[in-house]
Amino acid sequence: MKVYVPKNKKGVEEFDCLVEEETSNLKIVQFTPEDYFYLNKIKYLDSLNVECGCIIDLYEDDIIPLEKLNNAIEITEILIKYINEERFTKLANQMIECFKLAIESKTFVDVYCYGNPKSHLYIKNK
Amino acid sequence: MGAKSLYLDNRQKYREEIKLTNNLKAIKDIERGFDRFNKYKSFWQVVDLDELVERLFKNPIYENSGQKFTITDLESNYIIYCDNGGSYFRVGDKTIPLEHKGHYLNIDLKPALNEISNGKN
Numbered sequence: 303m304k305v306y307v308p309k310n311k312k313g314v315e316e317f318d319c320l321v322e323e324e325t326s327n328l329k330i331v332q333f334t335p336e337d338y339f340y341l342n343k344i345k346y347l348d349s350l351n352v353e354c355g356c357i358i359d360l361y362e363d364d365i366i367p368l369e370k371l372n373n374a375i376e377i378t379e380i381l382i383k384y385i386n387e388e389r390f391t392k393l394a395n396q397m398i399e400c401f402k403l404a405i406e407s408k409t410f411v412d413v414y415c416y417g418n419p420k421s422h423l424y425i426k427n428k
Numbered sequence: 429m430g431a432k433s434l435y436l437d438n439r440q441k442y443r444e445e446i447k448l449t450n451n452l453k454a455i456k457d458i459e460r461g462f463d464r465f466n467k468y469k470s471f472w473q474v475v476d477l478d479e480l481v482e483r484l485f486k487n488p489i490y491e492n493s494g495q496k497f498t499i500t501d502l503e504s505n506y507i508i509y510c511d512n513g514g515s516y517f518r519v520g521d522k523t524i525p526l527e528h529k530g531h532y533l534n535i536d537l538k539p540a541l542n543e544i545s546n547g548k549n
Contacts, residue, residue: 304527317542318541318542319541320528320529320530320539320541320542322527322528322529322530348456351460357460357463357464357467359457359460359461359464359495360457360495361495361496361509361518362464363529364464414529416526416527416531417526
């Protein structure tokens with residue numbers, strides 16, 4: 303799973319052009335496939351979908367727009383207290399940092415869930 | 429049976445199976461695909477799946493993987509991901525890692541750029 307946060311207009315352009323390495327304009331946070339499946343299993347991503355009106359999903363990406371980022375922070379903080387697991391707290395705090403950066407930058411957060419690249423769904427060419 | 433028929437037939441059977449077994453997770457996964465289709469379909473082009481499969485693959489291999497029904501072949505660099513929730517598919521380039529959003533192509537088989545900066549999505 304990857305989370306993209308443009309820090310400025312140039313960052314939005316870089317995001318549009320599918321830049322995949324973090325730059326001074328575009329923050330990219332990489333989560334492992336195991337982290338993605340964990341967050342999905344405990345329904346964190348479903349919670350974001352409900353609170354922010356987005357459709358974060360496997361093999362897809364979706365944007366949490368600026369006007370919904372406070373909702374994203376709020377639900378994440380609530381779940382940190384409710385779930386009370388070290389692993390979730392660590393991952394959730396990384397997400398909150400992304401949300402806050404996007405608010406500060408007046409942009410958005412894009413969440414891309416690519417699943418497990420080693421899965422049979424993606425057959426590497428010989 | 430053409431690719432489109434196979435996809436729709438598979439999609440129908442999969443939906444029936446998950447309802448019958450009350451697989452709530454799978455049902456929710458399908459619903460998201462349906463929601464995504466309804467949210468974004470006005471931005472997407474209507475494409476003939478049979479024509480595309482014939483163009484891209486000599487010996488197509490079909491596989492159902494829960495949320496997606498995939499079509500590819502061993503010789504091609506392309507893979508088509510048909511959604512089992514909504515009526516849409518995406519084309520992938522197998523030479524570009526799945527971790528990169530550039531893995532997904534537009535209908536001209538070029539990387540599907542986002543268009544946030546000019547106001548489109």
